[in-house]
Amino acid sequence: MESVVSLLQRQQQSLVMTPQLIASIRLLQLAHAELHQFVEQEIEKNPFLELASDDSATSGDLSPVSGGDPNIGARENDGDGPMRAETSELLRQWKSIRDTANVAAGDRPALEEFAASTETLHDHVARQVALTAFTPQERMIASQLTDHLEDTGYIHVDLLELARRLNVGEADVERVLGTLQLFDPPGIFARTLSECLEIQLRQRDRFDPAMAALVANLEMLAQRDFQALKRQCRVDEDDILDMLHEIRTLDPKPGNRYQSGGPDYIIPDVWVLPSPGGGWQIELNPDMLPKVLINQTYFAEVSRLTAHNSEDQAFLNECFQNASWLVRSLDQRAKTILKVATEIVRQQDVFLEHGIAHLRPLNLKTVADAIDMHESTVSRVTSNKYMLTPRGVFELKYFFTVAIASSQGGEAHSAEAVRHSIKAMITAETLDHVFSDEEIAARLRKTGIDIARRTVTKYREAMNIPTSVQRRREKRLGL
Known part of the structure; x- marks a missing residue:
């Protein structure tokens, strides 16, 4: 049996994931807070990147990123450029979308937040502690217990361990805790749900033996075993009904009525508004687009000064290339989000008109095929992105x-x-x-x-x- 050695040449294609390509893909799925944080980090590292001010776009020294243009949107007659041309082509393919030039700027949603800072639960409790006639030792215990207070109003702490750590008696800790449980809102500083309800019922003078039996058997209440509850509480149907109504008026998480910190807002990435001529106006929210500029004048000046130093010149060229990459990536991200959102609106236009009963089944492949993208790209675009519609604010994934x-x-x-x-x-x-x-x-x-x-x-x-x-x-x- 002879062995044959031969040389064969074969050609094949493969996708090489460069670091910049990986970063560009990652940009697609970033939420707006993460995106702005990423851009700020890039600006700190790159001397040629700047955040645009209101009048920066008119400066000849800076090159704007089209992804940060506040006027970007689904428009047909706002000027030239690849972004406008591609968007216009999308709109021509769907005749129900009208020219948005007829929509007054005042019709757009006002997203400015004017919420005043609200009092937190710990601020509310601290003020009551300060107004309570505690001894210095009791005030120290109260301060320690307050530190363990959760945002829901509950406290989970081992009283014996706390007493040993403070070198006080456990009875002293329990006495201070009993005083704190009288604070507003009713039910705070409870260690269990039963204790929380008991505190509120005692303040209403409604904690009789029958109600105590009901609070002690909350598992039966959760299982809706009302016949067993009547036997445990030794009451008739009318009494158990009154007791259940009383329980429903209580707050199982009394601390939730206070802000635990700054309010959380969902800021939409895309606006969908009815167009006066019929159809829908689709725009990117300009507040969600980082307005990044490249300072080309500074690059030219520094390059001239370092022309004879190859290492410095290589560093500057790398910074400029990274800046250009970021500009292109943000531009591509904006176009991709707009493209996907436009197709979603086209697919779900009946839902926007008539409500959830008319939501159509939709999958990633349908949208990806319609806009000639890969499913994974559509999946990344729809993650952590929100759309403001006449029906409310929805995550893009909601429509699938x-x-x-x-x-x-x-x-x-x-x-x-x-x-x-x-x-x-x-x-x-x-x-x-x-x-x-x-x-x-x-x-x-x-x-x-x-x-x-x-x-x-x-x-x-x-x-x-x-x-x-x-x-x-x-x-x-x-x-």
């Missing part, structure tokens, strides 16, 4: 839902729309007509939604809706 087949051979139904239908059906129930999961599935099939009982059960449980038996029991008790 599973399809449920039609039992009548028509269009498939969105899973989110089906969940909405289930919730609406249950909300409209009466004591005489409480639907089981099988009955809900049958009613949905009559409307053209081909759905199994187990799917109804899964959606109902995901919405934290109790079973038909529990719902019927609650309605009988008037809850």
